[in-house]
Amino acid sequence: MKVTVVIPTHNRSALVVKNVSSLCNQSYSSADFEVIVVADGCMDDxxxxxxxxxxxxSLTVVEQPWGGPAVARNRGAALAKGDLLIFLDDDIEPTQTLVEAHVRAHRLKPGHVVIGYCPPVFRGKKGFFSICMLVSWENTFSAMHRIGYRYTYRDLLSGNFSIESALFSRIGGFDPAFWCQEDGELGLRLIKSGIPxxxxxxxxxxxxxTSDLNRSLKRKYEEGxxxxxxxxxxxxxISVLPLxxxxxxxxxxxxxxxxxxxPKTGKVVxxxxxxxxxxxxxxxxxxxxxxxLGFxxxxxxxxGVAEELGTEQALEGFLxxxxxxxxxxxxxxxxxxxxLDVVGEKLDMVRPEAVSIYYRGRFVGRIPHEPGAERLGSIHLRSVLAGELAWPFLRAIMVDGVLGGLGYGGKKPFE
Structure with missing residues (x-):
């Protein structure tokens, strides 16, 4: 499989050079992948x-006026020759098997979007802020590692993910209007299109x-x-957005x-x-x-929300x-x-957005509709039954068994 690695960068020479240098040691054949770096408005070396x-x-370096990460990634993808696109941020240091792992995942799961693992690395002594960031990132990835995890649009992280070139083109690439959360917006379109x-x-x-407190707060502003x-x-x-x-x-x-x-008091506070x-x-x-920090x-x-909407009245109308x-x-x-096998097959065929679960007519629980989340299948059902609905399911079986013993039922579970 031919692969193109796309790396956008903006004035972070040392980081992107480290990134590209690490790609020189990949276990995947260097004849089968190329690297395209898009220098997005870079003023450094x-x-x-x-x-x-x-x-x-093959290393291609493309210069362009500063247009933001979405524009830079689209530019790199447009020049790509590979059947598979791997997007990396410039502050990601790939391990030797990263490219090979992405290719293997696509062979195992054709038609999927593959999200890689990005454990954070901090320079110097860890303080409260870096510990907070570490916990946040690890919670994100550990959740996705669970069997039966229900992905949402927020799980598409542009720092390390791969997608088939044809699919990226068909879905329309990144929306250039987004200078932040552009990966989530792409993720939403992919999920709406039924792409797993x-x-x-x-x-x-x-x-x-490389984030610090000031950059983190600026990021929150841009997220708004x-x-x-x-x-x-x-x-x-809108109903699942933080606002x-x-x-x-x-x-x-x-x-x-x-x-x-x-607003003036807010700035002082x-x-x-x-x-x-x-x-x-x-x-x-x-x-x-x-x-x-949470405040x-x-x-x-x-x-950030106020910058875009202006007034409370506009916010209420928006909501x-x-x-x-x-x-x-x-x-x-x-x-x-x-x-379970029979109902699981039904779910895999229908792929609904919500499921009401019964056992012999007795209500067990419900997997609700979640805007921006993938549709449900058998793997989600099994995960829920082994987790939050385990006791309600067991209780329904026991009640049925008791009533069966009294002559109100009689069939064995799953008979």
Whole structure:
């Protein structure tokens, strides 16, 4: 299989050179893959440094005016010759088997989008912020590693994923209007098109985390802006965007009020709290530190939302437009007395968005419709029955057994 690795970069010469240099040691044949680096508005020595590299594979360096990561990735994909596209961020250091692992996953799961594993790496001593980031990333990947995990659009992480070139072209690539969350928007279109995701834990690329508090807060601001655009593009997912639920949390509501009603006060509060984090860490007050950081993240997210919508009235109108577009999704009812294999086959054929589960007519539970999540199949049913619905399922079987013994039933489970 011919492969093209696409790497967008913006003024991070040292990181992207390390990335490309690591690709020189791949276990996959260098004759079967190429690397395209898109220098997106780079003003440093990125281009010169890359062109000085001697690589066993074909390396193409493309310069373009700064257009954002979505534009850069699309440009690289347009120039690709490979049947498979692997997208890597410039701060990802691929392991020797990364390309081979992506190819193997696509041979095992043709037609899937493959998400690689990016364990974070921090320079210097770990503080509260880096520990927080580490836990967040590991929680994300450990969830995807579970059998029966239900993927959502948020799981498509552009730092390390692969997709067939023909599929990427057919789906329309990244939306260039997004400067943040462009991977999630692409993920949403893929899920709506019924394209399954697969997590390849052996496709490892170490994420050299360069984010700090200021960059993290700026990212939250951009996420707020991007979520508004996401809602305009896809009104059916507004109900699962953070802006739809953050006001239900006390500190989230306070942050909302500061942004929309008392913006000057909000700026002062934000400034003071950001500087308080330093003292909280020095004193070892981790819980309070996390609470303050959570508030600041929410505040800057609301700032991004306000930048796009302007007023509370506009926000309310935006939310109402989403509620009018959110349906209950296609739902089926199954009775487990037919047997797991039988009902599983039915689910795999229908692929509903929600399932009501019964055992001999007795309600066991429900897998609800979740906007932006993949449709349900047998693997999701088995996971739920082994987890949160294990006791309700067992209780239904026991009740049926008791009633059967009293003459109200009589059939054995799954008979």
């Amino acid at each position: 990125t281009v010169d440094a890359l062109r000085k590299l001697s690589t066993p594979f 995701f697969f997590f390849a834990s052996d496709a490892v690329g170490y994420h050299h985390e 802006r991007a979520d508004v655009l996401m809602g305009y593009r896809h009104p059916d997912v 739809c639920r953050l006001r239900l949390w006390l500190l989230g509501y306070i942050a909302y009020v500061l942004v929309f009603r008392w 934000s400034f003071l709290l950001k500087h308080m984090l330093y003292f909280m860490e020095k004193l070892g007050l981790r819980y309070r530190w996390q609470r303050i 600041l993240n929410t505040y800057w997210y609301w700032c 109402k437009s989403g509620l009018s577009k959110t349906g209950s999704g296609s739902e089926v009812e199954i009775d487990l007395v037919e047997g």
